[in-house]
Amino acid sequence: MIVTNSQKKKRVLLGITGGIAAYKAAELARLLIQDGIEVQTVMTEAACHFLGSTTLQALTGKPVHTQLWDESVNNSMAHIDLSRAVDVILVAPASADFIAKIAHGLADDLLSTLCLARNCPLMVAPAMNRQMLENPATQRNLTTLQKDDITVLGPAHGIQACGETGMGRMLEPQELFEAVQNFFQPRLLEKKRILITAGPTFEAIDAVRGIINLSSGKMGYALAQAALGAGAEVTLISGPVCLTYPAVKKFIPITSANDMLTAVKNEVIFNDIFISVAAVADYRPAIAHTQKIKKSDNDLMLELIPNPDILQYVANLPNPPFCVGFAAETENIDQNAESKRHKKKLPLLVANLAQEAMGADDSTLLLFDDNGKHILPKAPKIDQARRLIAHIAALHKQHHS
Numbered sequence: 001m002i003v004t005n006s007q008k009k010k011r012v013l014l015g016i017t018g019g020i021a022a023y024k025a026a027e028l029a030r031l032l033i034q035d036g037i038e039v040q041t042v043m044t045e046a047a048c049h050f051l052g053s054t055t056l057q058a059l060t061g062k063p064v065h066t067q068l069w070d071e072s073v074n075n076s077m078a079h080i081d082l083s084r085a086v087d088v089i090l091v092a093p094a095s096a097d098f099i100a101k102i103a104h105g106l107a108d109d110l111l112s113t114l115c116l117a118r119n120c121p122l123m124v125a126p127a128m129n130r131q132m133l134e135n136p137a138t139q140r141n142l143t144t145l146q147k148d149d150i151t152v153l154g155p156a157h158g159i160q161a162c163g164e165t166g167m168g169r170m171l172e173p174q175e176l177f178e179a180v181q182n183f184f185q186p187r188l189l190e191k192k193r194i195l196i197t198a199g200p201t202f203e204a205i206d207a208v209r210g211i212i213n214l215s216s217g218k219m220g221y222a223l224a225q226a227a228l229g230a231g232a233e234v235t236l237i238s239g240p241v242c243l244t245y246p247a248v249k250k251f252i253p254i255t256s257a258n259d260m261l262t263a264v265k266n267e268v269i270f271n272d273i274f275i276s277v278a279a280v281a282d283y284r285p286a287i288a289h290t291q292k293i294k295k296s297d298n299d300l301m302l303e304l305i306p307n308p309d310i311l312q313y314v315a316n317l318p319n320p321p322f323c324v325g326f327a328a329e330t331e332n333i334d335q336n337a338e339s340k341r342h343k344k345k346l347p348l349l350v351a352n353l354a355q356e357a358m359g360a361d362d363s364t365l366l367l368f369d370d371n372g373k374h375i376l377p378k379a380p381k382i383d384q385a386r387r388l389i390a391h392i393a394a395l396h397k398q399h400h401s
């Protein structure tokens with residue numbers, strides 16, 4: 001049987017160092033295993049004070065290595081063998097001490113030694129008290145890691161185990177899992193800059209009310225995630241949604257269509273590709289009252305005025321980026337999608353059935369471009385996003401060759 005690249009088992013070495021966040025590494029291991037990724041765990045001695053190696057052994061189905069001097073390894077070369085048998089090493093959590101060791105090439109335990117001896121990429125997810133993180137020594141070490149092509153994931157801001165609040169929390173297991181998934185994606189958009197709009201816009205009626213729609217932002221955020229996985233530099237402009245945004249280069253939260261247009265105008269010239277996923281409100285109230293409108297027994301008439309069409313503005317720029325539009329339709333999908341594509345002068349328009357797609361985790365996508373119609377059958381939005389990014393990468397290449 002021929003094993004293609006996509007069928008090849010993905011293998012991750014999960015390194016765990018000493019820190020309260022070590023307990024989250026168990027959840028990360030579970031997510032990786034569930035996704036079919038092989039996980040080999042190596043724990044430092046300090047990590048074993050926070051988390052039992054048996055937990056990781058049970059989750060990954062493999063013995064956990066903790067010792068440099070392990071007599072059960074036939075050739076006593078665990079530090080070489082382990083790092084040769086994986087595609088990537090992820091150390092999560094990575095303590096300040098461990099980061100310092102890696103920055104200086106120290107190798108006094110199994111994990112630091114195998115990191116020094118590795119011939120595969122290394123990613124670290126720092127987790128520490130905010131003061132430890134802010135310390136100039138740690139900052140210097142993190143800069144060294146980045147210069148050495150080691151990927152630093154996070155850290156995030158939030159409440160810390162010590163009770164203080166600030167930067168230094170480890171990224172959540174789901175975010176680290178997504179970073180690993182991204183690592184395994186083909187780099188179809190390496191160094192390309194992509195601007196994405198996502199979510200609904202909110203058009204104020206008064207100080208406490210407004211017009212909004214059912215867009216959850218899931219498709220736009222999945223596309224941002226998939227574009228990152230393809231190696232792109234992503235700017236995400238988002239209306240109000242209840243999602244954690246992926247580790248994009250720039251995240252710009254906005255409220256109304258006019259805010260979104262301003263943000264797009266500021267960013268668009270720096271980008272090669274524009275993907276307009278946002279469900280932009282077509283109209284806004286003529287007057288946004290600054291105070292709450294009081295109830296009365298009379299009818300209340302709202303006058304609505306048209307919003308600017310952001311995608312149309314971008315597509316009609318003298319030197320536009322490669323523009324991709326979305327169309328949420330409730331009927332006559334093919335007809336409406338094609339006429340929208342021509343009206344807005346788009347090389348690619350992605351249509352879906354609004355009733356099925358809005359707020360859902362799965363969707364069916366219909367792609368319309370100069371070659372005709374392509375169907376991406378119903379699948380989770382992150383899978384659809386990856387397929388769509390592959391399609392966009394191919395078309396973008398054609399356009400520029």
Ligand code: CTP
Nearest residue numbers: 276277278280282308309310311325326327328
């Ligand atoms: N769009 C936009 N600005 C608007 C309205 C829409 O940028 N004011 C973009 C959307 O992000 C999407 C595409 O245009 O990529 C199509 O949006 P859609 O709401 O499906 O179509 P409309 O052009 O608004 O037409 P209609 O609402 O009549 O279907």
